[in-house]
Amino acid sequence: MSDLAIDVEGLTKRFGARTVVDNVSLKIPAGEVWGFLGPNGSGKTTTIRMLCGLLKPDGGHGTCLGLDILTQAEAIKRQVGYMTQRFSFYEDLTVRENLDFVARLYALPNRREQVERTMQRVGLSDRRSQLAGSLSGGWKQRLALAACMMHAPKLLLLDEPTAGVDPQARREFWEQIHALAREGVTVLVSTHYMDEAERCDRIAYIAYGKLLAVGTVEEVVAGARLSTWVATGPGRDKIATMLAKAPGIGTAVFGPSLHVSSADPAALRRAIEPLMGDPHVTWRETTASLEDVFIHLIQDATVAQAKEAQDRAA
Amino acid sequence: MLASLARVVAVTLKEMIQLKRDRFTFGMILGIPVMQLLLFGYAINADPKQLPTALVSRDPGQVERSIVGALERSGYFRVVAQVTGEPEVERLIAAGDVAFVVTIPDGFTRDLLKGERAQILIEADATDPAATSNAVAALNQLPRSALRHDLPALATEPAFDVVIHRRYNPEGLTAYNIVPGLLGVILTMTMVLMTSLAVTRETERGTMENLLAMPLRPAEVMAGKILPYIVIGYAQVGVVLVAARYLFAVPMLGSLGLLTLALLAFLLANLAVGLTFSAIARNQLQAMQMTFFFFLPSMLLSGFMFPFRGMPGWAQGIGEVLPLTHFLRIVRGILLKGNGAIEIWPEVWPLLAFAAIAWTVAILRYRRTLD
Ligand SMILES: Nc1ncnc2c1ncn2[C@@H]1O[C@H](COP(=O)(O)OP(=O)(O)OP(=O)(O)O)[C@@H](O)[C@H]1O
Numbered sequence: 149m150s151d152l153a154i155d156v157e158g159l160t161k162r163f164g165a166r167t168v169v170d171n172v173s174l175k176i177p178a179g180e181v182w183g184f185l186g187p188n189g190s191g192k193t194t195t196i197r198m199l200c201g202l203l204k205p206d207g208g209h210g211t212c213l214g215l216d217i218l219t220q221a222e223a224i225k226r227q228v229g230y231m232t233q234r235f236s237f238y239e240d241l242t243v244r245e246n247l248d249f250v251a252r253l254y255a256l257p258n259r260r261e262q263v264e265r266t267m268q269r270v271g272l273s274d275r276r277s278q279l280a281g282s283l284s285g286g287w288k289q290r291l292a293l294a295a296c297m298m299h300a301p302k303l304l305l306l307d308e309p310t311a312g313v314d315p316q317a318r319r320e321f322w323e324q325i326h327a328l329a330r331e332g333v334t335v336l337v338s339t340h341y342m343d344e345a346e347r348c349d350r351i352a353y354i355a356y357g358k359l360l361a362v363g364t365v366e367e368v369v370a371g372a373r374l375s376t377w378v379a380t381g382p383g384r385d386k387i388a389t390m391l392a393k394a395p396g397i398g399t400a401v402f403g404p405s406l407h408v409s410s411a412d413p414a415a416l417r418r419a420i421e422p423l424m425g426d427p428h429v430t431w432r433e434t435t436a437s438l439e440d441v442f443i444h445l446i447q448d449a450t451v452a453q454a455k456e457a458q459d460r461a462a
Numbered sequence: 463m464l465a466s467l468a469r470v471v472a473v474t475l476k477e478m479i480q481l482k483r484d485r486f487t488f489g490m491i492l493g494i495p496v497m498q499l500l501l502f503g504y505a506i507n508a509d510p511k512q513l514p515t516a517l518v519s520r521d522p523g524q525v526e527r528s529i530v531g532a533l534e535r536s537g538y539f540r541v542v543a544q545v546t547g548e549p550e551v552e553r554l555i556a557a558g559d560v561a562f563v564v565t566i567p568d569g570f571t572r573d574l575l576k577g578e579r580a581q582i583l584i585e586a587d588a589t590d591p592a593a594t595s596n597a598v599a600a601l602n603q604l605p606r607s608a609l610r611h612d613l614p615a616l617a618t619e620p621a622f623d624v625v626i627h628r629r630y631n632p633e634g635l636t637a638y639n640i641v642p643g644l645l646g647v648i649l650t651m652t653m654v655l656m657t658s659l660a661v662t663r664e665t666e667r668g669t670m671e672n673l674l675a676m677p678l679r680p681a682e683v684m685a686g687k688i689l690p691y692i693v694i695g696y697a698q699v700g701v702v703l704v705a706a707r708y709l710f711a712v713p714m715l716g717s718l719g720l721l722t723l724a725l726l727a728f729l730l731a732n733l734a735v736g737l738t739f740s741a742i743a744r745n746q747l748q749a750m751q752m753t754f755f756f757f758l759p760s761m762l763l764s765g766f767m768f769p770f771r772g773m774p775g776w777a778q779g780i781g782e783v784l785p786l787t788h789f790l791r792i793v794r795g796i797l798l799k800g801n802g803a804i805e806i807w808p809e810v811w812p813l814l815a816f817a818a819i820a821w822t823v824a825i826l827r828y829r830r831t832l833d
């Protein structure tokens with residue numbers, strides 16, 4: 149087995165005529181924590197499902213933990229922990245019964261004890277006899293997470309595990325993820341949170357089914373070659389509206405300030421120079437943040453997608 | 463192998479807990495047999511007497527009075543109308559005002575005395591055979607009892623024939639047919655419905671994604687899911703058989719052990735149908751509709767509702783394919799005729815063949831991915 153936990157080439161998935169995942173290749177070394185980012189409907193869930201054998205790819209090939217994703221799905225399932233985006237444990241079973249079911253399926257030794265320990269670790273002991281369906285959203289997430297980690301998988305595929313989870317629990321979750329990574333567990337986690345992306349060893353960014361950027365946060369930011377200016381002051385919302393239509397320019401509000409970025413520094417200057425006279429706003433140049441880069445990537449991808457659709461229609 | 467068994471057990475336990483929590487379904491599983499038994503049981507248990515009878519007498523006199531007297535003494539007949547014309551007879555029986563029409567033909571006394579083929583005609587409304595069959599059976603005694611007092615010389619041997627026309631339902635099912643048949647009907651209904659819902663429910667609630675992501679083979683999921691229903695199936699059998707024995711006094715001549723074995727083949731056939739439906743259906747509503755699509759022909763073409771031999775060839779052809787048809791013959795054979803393994807084998811192997819094919823389809827159609 150190579151030291152790549154995930155090694156896939158050209159993964160493609162079509163639903164009807166729509167290509168939802170388009171030629172995605174990923175090489176994730178064992179023991180790393182990767183963030184999987186991208187706008188809604190970009191194909192994150194679909195990609196993850198192909199990795200653990202839940203969907204058959206229409207193209208591409210590769211391995212998970214050295215096992216072929218096309219032919220050895222069953223062996224992969226034994227060693228992978230997959231947390232679904234939508235809660236998919238049994239709402240009419242209690243917390244303990246759900247965990248017990250999973251423990252039985254994986255034939256865990258000392259089942260009872262394991263279940264007890266898991267409940268204690270994630271703070272579900274008090275709710276052991278509560279029906280899973282009556283848990284609050286965040287507690288459901290914690291239950292699902294605990295359940296998919298119980299069999300000590302070597303690879304964790306987590307689809308938005310922290311959606312709806314409070315900050316304290318999120319911090320505990322990430323501490324746990326890093327502790328697991330130190331033990332050699334590989335993690336691919338999809339998220340929409342920038343702060344979580346920055347906690348990852350590497351990130352992969354996908355839009356319209358195409359992988360647009362892969363690397364450490366610094367690499368991804370540097371790779372975009374963005375020129376970014378910050379406008380601070382009460383006039384920032386007006387500026388945001390004015391620049392909304394400008395081609396190739398992305399805007400993002402951060403607290404009291406507005407980030408304006410573009411891959412073309414000259415064009416950016418031309419666009420903002422007339423606005424610099426506004427006395428209610430102060431301007432300064434800065435380095436792009438990850439969010440600036442993502443906004444830029446999605447804008448570019450949207451333009452490219454529209455052009456592609458036009459070409460196809462013509 | 464052992465691990466595989468452990469996974470089957472895991473699924474079974476999970477199903478049982480879910481079933482236990484689902485009060486409505488659970489109630490239905492036990493309620494259906496009880497309700498059906500009570501509904502159908504009424505028709506069986508009632509041995510209706512004093513059935514309204516019309517008399518068409520074309521030969522009034524002493525003999526006529528003797529016959530009417532004998533009819534009424536049997537307890538089953540009560541003459542409510544004296545009619546003369548054919549149209550009137552038709553109207554009465556079609557409207558259900560009378561269950562029987564007794565016709566004593568012109569010159570009956572003369573023929574009787576001359577010893578010449580004297581006949582009376584009895585037309586029975588057999589649309590509800592359970593209601594009239596005992597009365598019809600009582601007619602066998604009629605020639606003897608009618609003449610015993612008044613014309614004892616003629617009463618020694620059947621002096622005249624009773625010609626019985628069963629109207630509307632020529633075969634006339636007997637009452638005992640129904641309770642054993644009900645066993646098959648109830649099992650078909652609940653087994654197919656429950657299993658088809660058990661898998662579709664997972665798809666509909668989204669739990670299928672998790673189930674598929676875990677190391678479970680299709681056969682393990684299926685086995686785990688049907689085991690509870692086999693237990694439930696046998697529980698239903700117990701309820702029906704106890705009721706059949708103690709409420710309706712249905713004879714049980716054959717071996718109950720043999721019946722238990724034959725039941726397994728029947729249960730497996732139905733469970734496989736349910737699993738096949740669940741693999742095809744996208745949601746619980748579709749699964750339910752498919753179940754009824756299977757249940758209706760089972761009910762109508764198996765010989766439960768209508769006599770099998772009375773059906774046209776094509777209907778018999780369809781009927782021969784259905785598990786219920788064979789099971790009805792098995793259960794009636796064992797309980798009522800005391801059939802043994804050799805006699806029922808011709809009906810058991812079609813069940814096994816059906817089960818094997820349905821299982822193959824179910825396993826092939828089972829979704830291994832979310833595609
Ligand atoms: N079973 C399916 N049939 C048809 N289309 C599907 C199916 N599953 C997903 N899609 C489509 O594929 C696209 C990608 O969906 P996917 O769930 O992978 O996105 P995602 O990146 O996970 O989005 P989100 O961030 O909202 O979870 C969407 O446009 C979705 O509508």
Ligand SMILES: [Mg+2]
Pocket residue numbers: 192193194233307
């Ligand atoms: Mg998703």
